[in-house]
Amino acid sequence: MGPKAETKAAKPKAAAAKPAAKKQTQARLVKKTIGGDKNGGHRLVRKTRMSRYYPTEDKPRKLRSRKTAFSKHKHSLRSSITPGTVLILVAGRHKGKRVVFLKQLDSGLLLVTGPFHLNGCPLRRINQIYTIATKTKLDISGVKLPERLNDKYFNRKQLKKPRHTEGEIFDTKKEVYTVSDERKEDQVAVDKQILDVIRKNKEKKLLFGYLGSMFSLGSRQYPHKMVF
Amino acid sequence: MVLSQFRFVEVGRVAYISYGPDAGKLAVIVDVIDQNRALVDGPCSGVSRKQMNFKALELTSIVMKIPRGLRPGNLRKAWEKQEVQKKWDSTTWAQKIANKKKRAQLTDFDRFKLMKAKQARNRLINVEFGKLRKTVKRPAPRLRKKKSVKK
Numbered sequence: 435m436g437p438k439a440e441t442k443a444a445k446p447k448a449a450a451a452k453p454a455a456k457k458q459t460q461a462r463l464v465k466k467t468i469g470g471d472k473n474g475g476h477r478l479v480r481k482t483r484m485s486r487y488y489p490t491e492d493k494p495r496k497l498r499s500r501k502t503a504f505s506k507h508k509h510s511l512r513s514s515i516t517p518g519t520v521l522i523l524v525a526g527r528h529k530g531k532r533v534v535f536l537k538q539l540d541s542g543l544l545l546v547t548g549p550f551h552l553n554g555c556p557l558r559r560i561n562q563i564y565t566i567a568t569k570t571k572l573d574i575s576g577v578k579l580p581e582r583l584n585d586k587y588f589n590r591k592q593l594k595k596p597r598h599t600e601g602e603i604f605d606t607k608k609e610v611y612t613v614s615d616e617r618k619e620d621q622v623a624v625d626k627q628i629l630d631v632i633r634k635n636k637e638k639k640l641l642f643g644y645l646g647s648m649f650s651l652g653s654r655q656y657p658h659k660m661v662f
Numbered sequence: 663m664v665l666s667q668f669r670f671v672e673v674g675r676v677a678y679i680s681y682g683p684d685a686g687k688l689a690v691i692v693d694v695i696d697q698n699r700a701l702v703d704g705p706c707s708g709v710s711r712k713q714m715n716f717k718a719l720e721l722t723s724i725v726m727k728i729p730r731g732l733r734p735g736n737l738r739k740a741w742e743k744q745e746v747q748k749k750w751d752s753t754t755w756a757q758k759i760a761n762k763k764k765r766a767q768l769t770d771f772d773r774f775k776l777m778k779a780k781q782a783r784n785r786l787i788n789v790e791f792g793k794l795r796k797t798v799k800r801p802a803p804r805l806r807k808k809k810s811v812k813k
Contacts, residue, residue, distance in 0.1 A: 568771060640775055643778065
């Protein structure tokens with residue numbers, strides 16, 4: 435009783451499915467005219483071709499990777515670092531210098547400036563892990579940064595590699611990095627505002643000296659015991 | 663050896679607690695329990711009445727006039743009347759502790775300012791020292807006889 439009933443139930447279903455299927459397949463077919471005599475003049479051809487290859491085994495599924503691309507990373511900022519904080523750079527070309535933090539860029543890197551006149555550090559990106567945040571903060575709320583200061587602006591430019599020709603192997607000049615005019619413009623624009631902020635501060639003389647000096651550790655000075 | 667050069671453990675001796683959970687606080691020795699321990703109380707300094715080993719107590723020069731076993735309430739009154747905190751704060755010991763604390767809390771900018779202040783002070787000192795040096799008559803410097811080669 436059981437199996438017979440099933441097949442009976444299955445049949446009308448299949449019958450119902452067929453015309454629906456037919457409708458769909460007919461949409462998939464396209465009439466194409468063909469030349470030549472005595473061959474019907476047209477063919478019904480599939481719109482999309484069938485695959486030429488069917489794998490015999492299932493494609494191995496890639497396991498979910500926990501790795502995310504850098505652009506999709508979440509960027510946090512230490513609570514001790516706020517716009518206007520004086521940071522001590524601990525690594526890189528400008529290590530030991532005290533610089534002013536401006537803002538965090540989209541990539542998570544920090545935008546800082548010396549100011550250039552005080553310590554030779556230009557508008558620059560640095561990673562916050564190479565900085566020590568001090569408790570000294572300047573009021574940068576009124577400082578307007580140029581719109582174009584973003585990660586793309588600071589990306590490294592590919593310098594042209596010199597092409598070696600027959601007789602000029604030792605003469606080829608390397609293309610040296612030169613500061614672009616827009617960088618100089620922006621540097622001046624930003625530094626002017628920051629120097630104004632420092633001048634308004636009560637301790638401006640000492641602040642100028644402070645930002646111009648380098649940080650160093652003496653004996654019996656242990657960073658984990660010091661307050662910055 | 664004069665007895666007066668010692669600070670004695672006695673009822674009323676104010677002690678500075680050097681280690682433990684109450685480190686850095688003042689307490690009074692209210693009673694002596696045995697050779698190693700005292701009953702100690704610091705109602706105005708946040709030390710509850712308890713026994714403490716003498717090893718943790720550093721005796722100060724301040725002695726309160728209190729009877730043995732004085733209860734906390736009256737002890738507090740005596741502390742305030744005898745101005746123990748004031749006496750303590752005026753000692754160099756307390757000032758040294760306060761200075762140490764201050765130094766530990768200096769920020770990077772503060773350290774820079776301190777350095778500049780020291781330099782300015784030392785310049786003044788050196789100028790004065792130089793002036794003093796000039797007033798002192800110094801013997802003529804002894805010339806070393808040079809062995810010259812005679813031609």
